[in-house]
Amino acid sequence: MGKVAAEIESRLVAALSPQALDVIDDSHHHAGHAGHRGDDAESHFTVALTAAAFAGLGRVARQRLVYAALGDLVAADRVHALRIMARAPGE
Template sequence: MGRLAAEIESRLMAALTPAALEVIDDSHEHRGHAGHRGDDAESHFTVKIRASAFAGLNRVARQRAVYAALGELVAPDRIHALRIIADVPEAL
């Protein structure tokens, strides 16, 4: 796991206390595309997260909670693309 992926994981764990969390670096799939900054650069991610904190929230509100937890990491020069799959533990 790269440095940025580890920081994403750390912030989400601290803010949302998820029952399950997977941070996937998809950057290698985007070589040559906009936002990719080089062979080893972390820029594109998928986050799969299940947290009780999402109970009662719709999909957009869940994504906003993830973005809020990540703060300034969600900037074009840090995370170019972020796919979020967010749900409550009971739903999966």
């Protein structure tokens, strides 16, 4: 796991205490596209997580929680693209 992926994982664990969490670096699929920095730079990710914090929330509210947890990683463009699959337990 790369440095940015590890930071994503750490922040999501601290903020949302997920029961399940996968952070996948998809950057290699985007070579030559906007936001890809070249070499081994991490820029595009998929996060799949299950957390009680998502219970009763719609898709947009769940995504907002994830973005809030990641804060400056997204704002500073360290994460160019983020695919979020957020579920509540039992879904």
